[in-house]
Amino acid sequence: MKSKWNNNLKGYVRIEIIGQESSSFINTCIQSGIQIWDIKPIDGDRVHVSISVPDVQRAKAILKQNKLKIRIKEKKGTPFLIKKMWKRNGFILGIVSFIFILFLLSNMIWNINVIGANPKTEYELRKAALEIGVKKGKFIFLLPNVREIQRQLTEKMGNVTWIGVTQHGTSYRFEVVEKEIPKEKQITGPRHLVATKQAVIHSLFVEKGQPVVTVNDYVQKGTLLVSGYIGKEKKPELVSAKGEIFGEVWYETKVEIPLNTSFQTYTGKFENRHYVSLFGLDIPIYGFSDGEFQDKTETLNESPLYLAKWKMPVSYIKKEIRETDGVKRSYTKAEAIEVGKEMAKKELLKKLPEDAKIKGEKVWQQKVSNGKVKLTMLYQVIENIASEQPIPIQQGE
Amino acid sequence: MGKLRQQVSKWMMQNLELPADVVMDLPRITMIGQLHIYIENHRGVKAFSNEQLKLKLKQGTLVISGREFVIKTILPEEILLEGTISSVDFEND
Numbered sequence: 001m002k003s004k005w006n007n008n009l010k011g012y013v014r015i016e017i018i019g020q021e022s023s024s025f026i027n028t029c030i031q032s033g034i035q036i037w038d039i040k041p042i043d044g045d046r047v048h049v050s051i052s053v054p055d056v057q058r059a060k061a062i063l064k065q066n067k068l069k070i071r072i073k074e075k076k077g078t079p080f081l082i083k084k085m086w087k088r089n090g091f092i093l094g095i096v097s098f099i100f101i102l103f104l105l106s107n108m109i110w111n112i113n114v115i116g117a118n119p120k121t122e123y124e125l126r127k128a129a130l131e132i133g134v135k136k137g138k139f140i141f142l143l144p145n146v147r148e149i150q151r152q153l154t155e156k157m158g159n160v161t162w163i164g165v166t167q168h169g170t171s172y173r174f175e176v177v178e179k180e181i182p183k184e185k186q187i188t189g190p191r192h193l194v195a196t197k198q199a200v201i202h203s204l205f206v207e208k209g210q211p212v213v214t215v216n217d218y219v220q221k222g223t224l225l226v227s228g229y230i231g232k233e234k235k236p237e238l239v240s241a242k243g244e245i246f247g248e249v250w251y252e253t254k255v256e257i258p259l260n261t262s263f264q265t266y267t268g269k270f271e272n273r274h275y276v277s278l279f280g281l282d283i284p285i286y287g288f289s290d291g292e293f294q295d296k297t298e299t300l301n302e303s304p305l306y307l308a309k310w311k312m313p314v315s316y317i318k319k320e321i322r323e324t325d326g327v328k329r330s331y332t333k334a335e336a337i338e339v340g341k342e343m344a345k346k347e348l349l350k351k352l353p354e355d356a357k358i359k360g361e362k363v364w365q366q367k368v369s370n371g372k373v374k375l376t377m378l379y380q381v382i383e384n385i386a387s388e389q390p391i392p393i394q395q396g397e
Numbered sequence: 398m399g400k401l402r403q404q405v406s407k408w409m410m411q412n413l414e415l416p417a418d419v420v421m422d423l424p425r426i427t428m429i430g431q432l433h434i435y436i437e438n439h440r441g442v443k444a445f446s447n448e449q450l451k452l453k454l455k456q457g458t459l460v461i462s463g464r465e466f467v468i469k470t471i472l473p474e475e476i477l478l479e480g481t482i483s484s485v486d487f488e489n490d
Contacts, residue, residue, distance in 0.1 A: 023442045023444050023445045026442045026445065026468075026471065027441040027442055030471060030472065030473050031473070036471060038467060038469060039445065039467065039468035040467045040468075041445060041447045041466065043447075
């Protein structure tokens with residue numbers, strides 16, 4: 001019975017033997033080792049027999065000796081099936097190419113939507129996306145993943161706050177939140193200038209209005225600096241006060257510097273490993289070494305393949321292994337203070353407006369406890385302290 | 398000589414509990430209902446038709462009759478016949 005499969009695989013023919021002495025043919029076949037099976041008598045002098053293809057020639061010789069006629073009725077088995085299929089190769093080619101094309105098309109970008117951007121930003125975004133490779137007709141599996149696209153786009157686009165990239169099947173969707181740059185308000189109405197914070201006046205530059213304070217005056221928050229009333233006391237005129245009042249302001253900044261820190265850095269060495277995941281089983285295809293790093297971090301990038309809307313159980317996985325290095329940094333107390341000063345200054349500059357200047361700095365307090373240096377710094381900063389305060393116009397005078 | 402050998406074989410079969418088909422070269426016939434018949438130790442086909450199969454044995458002939466016979470497999474010493482079997486006869490000639 002096992003040979004049935006074998007016969008099917010190798011191919012066999014069904015022949016008709018015409019003649020009287022068919023039983024002697026059967027006997028000769030058996031004796032000379034020719035396999036025949038499914039012997040079926042049709043009538044008195046006709047018998048149907050199955051015989052494997054390589055044995056046909058030998059069988060013909062035996063039949064001649066026995067004076068029997070042969071006629072091939074049917075060809076069966078894989079070789080003939082393949083021949084038959086090959087005759088209809090267009091059909092098979094069609095099926096294969098259909099699946100292939102469907103597969104390719106469902107892994108292509110068909111649509112890119114941009115939401116929440118004005119036309120200018122949208123144009124820029126599309127251009128930036130094109131540079132990364134996100135455009136219609138590109139294969140999704142050749143692109144970096146969504147997270148990566150989002151990161152790159154956010155980096156490229158300066159004038160947006162946030163870009164959200166989502167992928168729905170064959171379409172990409174970019175959600176954009178634009179930076180709102182507030183326009184300077186042009187207040188032309190009557191106004192005073194008042195102090196925004198406690199300060200000592202350093203210099204005054206008044207374009208319009210009546211200065212109320214002088215240099216070296218100490219002002220509180222909200223103190224009137226430049227009055228919008230000008231002219232005679234009895235008949236004051238209202239103007240829109242304008243000017244810059246620079247004041248010395250003291251800032252206090254606290255920083256903590258640990259004396260010993262350990263942190264991890266990448267050494268720059270890395271290994272990439274590529275896998276094809278089949279039904280959750282990861283088969284490595286390229287890159288087999290782990291890099292033999294002592295310390296490492298691994299990141300996985302998975303890009304699944306789609307057929308139409310269905311996720312295939314096949315996906316491509318790229319694994320990045322990067323060597324990390326544990327670095328220990330330790331400061332002496334003096335070094336820590338230096339670094340602390342730098343840090344405090346940087347932090348302060350972040351908070352200050354652009355036109356502010358640091359005039360002087362002072363270490364107010366320094367303390368070492370629990371392996372940390374605690375610094376309290378005082379900074380003398382010269383900055384514009386003026387802010388506008390509209391003067392309510394009293395009606396019915 | 399043949400007679401003696403046959404007697405020895407018979408004795409061995411009876412006293413040493415050896416299977417008869419091995420010792421004496423007899424056919425072993427297995428039937429599954431009327432559908433299949435499986436014969437080992439035959440000596441070739443004498444005649445074959447739709448309704449009858451005659452098999453040569455070492456001694457005599459085995460005649461199987463029935464309907465719609467098809468030889469499914471045939472090997473030098475084995476044969477598997479399919480169809481509707483109605484009788485199995487031994488003919489000693």
